[in-house]
Amino acid sequence: MSKINMVDLAGSERASQTGATGVRFEESKHINQSLMSLGVVIKNLCALAAGRSDQGPTPYRDSKLTMLLKDAVGGNCKTVMIATISPADQDYEQTLSTLRYANRVKSIRNKVMANVTKTDEFIKELLEEKEALLAKLNDRRKSSIGYSEEG
Incomplete structure (x- = not known):
């Protein structure tokens, strides 16, 4: 069985940069919370790959995003992440954050075997x-x- 997940995590969710208010602001808060949960899951999986199991169980249930990506990031699969960055000076911090995120994802090691x-x-x-x-x-x-x- 094969499954493909395509998730676009791109875009600035900083309220100060986007000027989001009202419904858009609430939506960006939920997106940021999901991204934070995904970051925690990735951190936990990286620790497991490094042989540190002191992190406790991986918190996939903290958001809908991590539940959807459970098989993709920590399951019996091969995963590809494409990180896009901006060469613009005003996006330096976000570009650096994206590169750090991608570097953490790179250290996840799944054990792929035939089902x-x-x-x-x-x-x-x-x-x-x-x-x-x-x-x-x-x-x-x-x-x-x-x-x-x-x-």
Whole structure:
């Protein structure tokens, strides 16, 4: 089974820069809270990758974003993060923050392995048995045809 998550975490959510008020301000607060929760999850996973397990359980349930990305950041998968930055002087702090975030994500190590269920294994065994039986049947047919032609 394959799954792809595409999440755009881009954009300035600083109220002072965006001038957001009212509903937009409330929305930016929720976005910032989700990003903070994702940062905590990433920090925890980095600590686990470094062999430090003193962080406690990874807090995926702290936001909807981390619940959605649970499989992508800490599961049995391969994950790619693309960080876009701005060359503008006024975006220096945000660019630096983005690069630090991406650097932390880079240190997460997932153990990827094929998802095989007992049903999959059973089906594979049955298919192998079917092939073996078909090969025997073909051998018998060939030997019986060869026998009758000689006689």
